[in-house]
Amino acid sequence: MTTELKLPLYFDNNATTPCDPRVVDAMVPYLFEHYGNPASRAHAYGWVARDAVATARQQVASLIGAQPKEIVFTSGATESNNLALKGAARYLARKGKHIVTVSTEHKAILDSCHALEREGFEVTYLEVDSEGLISLDALRAAIRDDTTLVSVMFANNEIGVVQPIAEIGAICRENGVLFHCDGVQALAWMPIDVRAMKIDLLSMSAHKMYGPKGIGALFVRRGRPRVRVQPIIDGGGHERGMRSGTLPTHQIVGMGKAAELAAESIASGGVDKVRALRDRLWDGLRANLDELYINGSWEHRLPNNLNVSFAYVEGEAMMMGIKEIACSSGSACTSASLEPSYVLRALGVDVELAHTSIRFGLGRFNTEAEVDYAVELITRKVRFLREMSPLYEMVQEGIDLKSIQWTAH
Ligand SMILES: Cc1ncc(COP(=O)(O)O)c(C=O)c1O
Incomplete structure (x- = not known):
């Protein structure tokens, strides 16, 4: 045996995770045949690439119950977490400079918080119990008048513990603070509905759901009240100004296919x-x-x-x-x-x-x-x-x- x-x-x-062969098959044509820049508006190479990005954006959005316009492609969840935390905190700095997160978050969150502390923000790190779960009462108590953002991961990368996301979302919404969630570990394994869970910002990464490394996304909720993030990378104004840089079409196509397969796997x-x-x-x-x-x-x-x-x-x-x-x-x-x-x-x-x-x-x-x-x-x-x-x-x-x-x- x-x-x-x-x-x-x-x-x-x-x-x-390894790339699913179906993901690789979807990506390859965009490396060789369809290599146009999705931002090239004047010729067919650009249009083909742009259409492929649009399809992928739809696939990623539908995995989490979002609209395509709410998806911002990034280089991975480390960048998504940086963009969400620094981008939202800085945008809302005039309203308040207090953030709430959890001591067991991924380093991309904790270190972004430490960077914000050096800029004058204050961060409360919630403790977890022996099961790895936060207390909702402690979260309620931590939210202050000057709190603008709460960041709690969906599922922990070491111990796999899943936090009560919908309850956290409800508390944040009631208190008028944004809720960012690092959804990386849950994407391939659990249904995520950003509307029902009242998530305002959700970090995603393709390589934890059978897609390629080096590509991720940030869901930024639209609608009222509008969620805004200040970009951390400036340039040509791609991704509605939130993340400049030529879109890596093949990577995005791979992430889109991975998202479609994840949805199928969860449903079937x-x-x-x-x-x-x-x-x-x-x-x-x-x-x-x-x-x-x-x-x-x-x-x-x-x-x-x-x-x-x-x-x-x-x-x-x-x-x-x-x-x-x-x-x-x-x-x-x-x-x-x-x-x-x-x-x-x-x-x-x-x-x-x-x-x-x-x-x-x-x-x-x-x-x-x-x-x-x-x-x-x-x-x-x-x-x-x-x-x-x-x-x-x-x-x-x-x-x-x-x-x-x-x-x-
Ligand atoms: C929970 C969590 N957040 C963020 C990341 C970082 O993602 P990426 O490798 O796409 O930068 C990881 C992966 O290590 C993770 O497990």
């Missing part, structure tokens, strides 16, 4: 297949191993994410042991500090357990045979590594490690 598998298995779909049960694989992985692991801890809410979670701590097995040692599986470790041991994930720390996961965490991100192209292979390999490696762990042995003997008074010499 295992000889048929292509190793290493790709279980890192929260980091990025493709997502349930991935959820079943994720559950098979978790069921298999916990049937074989003890002392496993899920990080983040199980109930409010992306269907493709499993973030689990393998107590007494250091994450990097584990990663070395399971090289046949491409996944991520929650301990950022590449950095000199050995700092464990700030997301896990925000949930109150203790440092030791955070260091043992592994993120598995299942995807559209994974199979049951791959999951079964992974369960078998991980089980074997964890047992092996725990056999070498004196701490695990003590726990097996019934010793409560917390009760031990370690003597320091």
Whole structure:
């Protein structure tokens, strides 16, 4: 059986997804045959490119229940997040200079907030509970008269925890503040309706939904009250002045196709297949191993994410042991500090357990045979590594490690 598998298995779909072959097929003609600049109005090369961009804009808009005119193409969600936060905060600076966000947001949000703080804005970082969820009461309490913007991600990239987006949108609308949402991780996996959820700005990225890297979009709601963002890139005035730069037609076509396929997959049960694989992985692991801890809410979670701590097995040692599986470790041991994930720390996961965490991100192209292979390999490696762990042995003997008074010499 295992000889048929292509190793290493790709279980890192929260980091990025492969391009769907149908996406690649849609893109290729726009690299070679239809290479016109969509802004060229005087000839057919330009018109073909412009029509392709219009189709893609429609495909992206319909994935999230928006109008095509509300989609601004960017280079990815890092740029979308920068544009949303800096663009909206600066535009509204005369009204107020206070922003609310969450401590577990992606760095593209947190670092944009830090940049705004250096410009004189004030930011409140909401805490999360042990499940990774914010408190709606805390959000209500954080909104002040000078608050102009709230930014909360749809689903977390490390632990897959899904925030109560519609409730957050309602609170923001009631209080007359804009609601920005980083929707990147949810796009391929959950229905998003920007109108029903009262989202004013939504960041998107193609490479987390089987599209190409280097292309994303920002939904900027139209209608009353009008949402405005000050551009962060100036130039020829593309994208209604919000994002200048020649549109990368092939990338945009790829994102459009990816959005269409994501909508189809959500509507036709493709997502349930991935959820079943994720559950098979978790069921298999916990049937074989003890002392496993899920990080983040199980109930409010992306269907493709499993973030689990393998107590007494250091994450990097584990990663070395399971090289046949491409996944991520929650301990950022590449950095000199050995700092464990700030997301896990925000949930109150203790440092030791955070260091043992592994993120598995299942995807559209994974199979049951791959999951079964992974369960078998991980089980074997964890047992092996725990056999070498004196701490695990003590726990097996019934010793409560917390009760031990370690003597320091
Ligand atoms: C939640 C979230 N926001 C933003 C980004 C950044 O997206 P991009 O890679 O398109 O810049 C990512 C991807 O790493 C992400 O997971």
